[in-house]
Amino acid sequence: MDELFLGTEQYFLRRLQVANWGTFSGIHTVEISERGHLFVGGSGSGKSTLLDAISVLLTPGHINFNAAARQGERRSDRSFMSYVRGAWSSEQDSDGKAATKYLRSGSTWSAVLLTYRSNLGGVLNLMFIGYVRGSSREEAALRKNYFVVPAEFDLQSIADFADADFNVRLVKKRAPSSELFSSFKTYFECFGRYFGISDDKVLNLLHKAQSAKNMGDVNLFFREFMLEVPGTYEIAQSLVTEFTDLRQAYDTVKKTREQVDVLEQAQSAFSLMQHAAG
16 A cells, blocks of 8 residues: 555644643643544543544634544533633522633633644644733633744743743744644644645534544435535526526516506597597
8 A cells, every 4th residue: 555655745733732721731742643642531631632632623613622532512612712811610600690710711722733743754733822911801802823834843942931921933943844824724824735635625624533432324425524515506506696686687577568658548438438528
């Protein structure tokens, strides 16, 4: 099988780093084997937290956090902000309402770094940095930044990010070849070129596979994640739109003709009435 890819550059995930992500305070490193990696541990040990960290850098649009562990529950209690804040417990307040407890309640930041190495000796780092000032817990208060670093890099080199007043230019200072993106779309367009990926549907499929315990309807799964939308759909929709426009024009002409017929009959009747009266 390997002979099929001789001379073709392939990237393999070799390391995951997180900083202040969920209950993982400080910087933590997980070395990942090129041949595969298995996350094991008891309930609450952080398996889903680390898998969600990977999803942050590889999933466009809405991320289904903690999906594999929710066992069919529709709503997740995790979000970007809960991970950045370090939500770790929930208890009832004096009013009997559920109140979440956080490890980091003031201004804080989180980072996730994925390091890929290729069979031709290349290295590529994908990084997310999110930070929030003050004590806000609203998602809108969280500043999200994505980076592509085509060089050796380690989160330890930006451990002083908070001391630098959350200035993202610190990354450029420590990694001159890095590129900063404020949206996932432009970030994907950049790293997708390295991986030979032009359609983000592949990433949605990966996220679905990583987070699934029950694949559900197989036909629906293939239709949404495996099959391209046929060009005939767009043609058909265009024809429907054109037909609707033509139908409206036809109905307008028909109504106008009916109005003309009524007016002509009224004119004839009026002429007859005048003639009879004269």
